[in-house]
Amino acid sequence: MHISEREPFESxxxxxxxxxFCVPGGFHVDPHRPVPRAIxxxxxxxxxxxxxxxxxxxxxxxxxxxxxxxxxxGGQLEATAYGVPHRxxxxxxxxxxxxxxxxxxxxxxxxxxxxxxxxGDYKRxxxxxxxxxxxxxxxxxITEATFGLPVFRHEPDAREIGRLLVxxxxxxERTHQLGAYGLGKCQRLIVLLRxxxxxxxxxxxxxxxxxxxxxxxxxxxxGDVRPVSEATDRLAGEVVxxxxxxxGDRWSRRLADPVTAFASGWMRVRGRARQRGVxxxxxxxxxxxxxxxxxxxxxxxxxxxxxxxxxxxAVVYRARQMGRRARALALVGREDEAE
Ligand SMILES: [Zn+2]
Ligand SMILES: [Zn+2]
Numbered sequence: 001m002h003i004s005e006r007e008p009f010e011s012x013x014x015x016x017x018x019x020x021f022c023v024p025g026g027f028h029v030d031p032h033r034p035v036p037r038a039i040x041x042x043x044x045x046x047x048x049x050x051x052x053x054x055x056x057x058x059x060x061x062x063x064x065x066x067x068x069x070x071x072x073x074g075g076q077l078e079a080t081a082y083g084v085p086h087r088x089x090x091x092x093x094x095x096x097x098x099x100x101x102x103x104x105x106x107x108x109x110x111x112x113x114x115x116x117x118x119x120g121d122y123k124r125x126x127x128x129x130x131x132x133x134x135x136x137x138x139x140x141x142i143t144e145a146t147f148g149l150p151v152f153r154h155e156p157d158a159r160e161i162g163r164l165l166v167x168x169x170x171x172x173e174r175t176h177q178l179g180a181y182g183l184g185k186c187q188r189l190i191v192l193l194r195x196x197x198x199x200x201x202x203x204x205x206x207x208x209x210x211x212x213x214x215x216x217x218x219x220x221x222x223g224d225v226r227p228v229s230e231a232t233d234r235l236a237g238e239v240v241x242x243x244x245x246x247x248g249d250r251w252s253r254r255l256a257d258p259v260t261a262f263a264s265g266w267m268r269v270r271g272r273a274r275q276r277g278v279x280x281x282x283x284x285x286x287x288x289x290x291x292x293x294x295x296x297x298x299x300x301x302x303x304x305x306x307x308x309x310x311x312x313x314a315v316v317y318r319a320r321q322m323g324r325r326a327r328a329l330a331l332v333g334r335e336d337e338a339e
Contacts, residue, residue, distance in 0.1 A: 009140045024090035041120025042104035060103025098122040099133030101184030116140040124292045128191045141302035145310035146287040154289040160282040161192045172237040175255035179244035179262040182208045187215045190222045203228045205242035
């Protein structure tokens with residue numbers, strides 16, 4: 001009996017000038033340029049771009065896009081909950097939690113008995129501000145590789161938060177200025193501090209305020225958070241969270257001899273911390289580290305792995321050693337995330 005060859009994934013999922021295009025569904029995933037129909041995995045600006053005619057995403061991602069992009073969030077915005085299958089063209093699409101930030105999703109695409117999963121950005125650690133990553137068994141797994149080198153191993157979050165608390169106790173006369181990405185990382189750090197028993201007000205740079213208010217509106221309890229603009233003194237001994245770009249710049253002069261901290265997976269690289277003048281590097285990331293990436297490739301049981309968004313070569317090499325077909329997927333508009 002003749003066993004029909006399966007259609008290569010490339011025949012129905014392919015990168016084009018706008019991003020990753022699903023041919024039988026007629027949509028892009030996280031397109032970089034305006035397209036007729038987009039599925040957006042999460043609200044970070046290298047994934048959620050302005051100007052699409054139609055956008056399908058989780059309700060949280062659409063809220064984030066409305067705040068950050070206003071009317072440019074898209075023409076027709078369609079919210080879908082996790083786990084609900086949608087028929088789009090000749091494929092079925094289901095969004096599943098990615099554990100990266102509030103509302104983040106993997107895109108599960110079923111077509112002619114084949115299943116492809118586009119991970120977007122994801123992590124495996126517990127994050128009290130979003131739904132946990134779900135492993136979906138599939139035939140093709142398209143994974144990010146932000147930290148796709150064996151050197152990247154993130155520390156336990158509680159240990160890193162503990163180091164911040166020790167520094168606060170050691171330097172009660174200095175502000176602790178914590179650089180963090182404003183969407184996701186900032187709010188996660190606040191909740192991690194709360195879980196570690198820190199109940200002082202936490203002060204926010206103006207750039208963090210509206211997204212943090214959205215998190216609170218969507219049910220993430222951040223405790224007492226206040227804009228730095230409302231402070232009446234130089235916040236000695238307090239925690240201030242700001243964008244990494246504000247570390248050491250003019251803005252910081254209002255603070256009391258700040259201890260500069262930076263929470264990022266990149267803090268594993270000592271040179272990066274030194275370069276930025278970071279006194280207290282905290283290795284806390286919203287992406288998988290190397291062992292978690294390998295574990296995830298195993299658990300999806302996918303025979304084919306496409307790698308994008310970071311250090312593709314090492315992941316492709318290791319996936320092949322693991323007996324997978326693997327290739328790097330060059331997509332436009334992806335840089336090192338300011339995570
Ligand atoms: Zn992201
Ligand atoms: Zn990203």
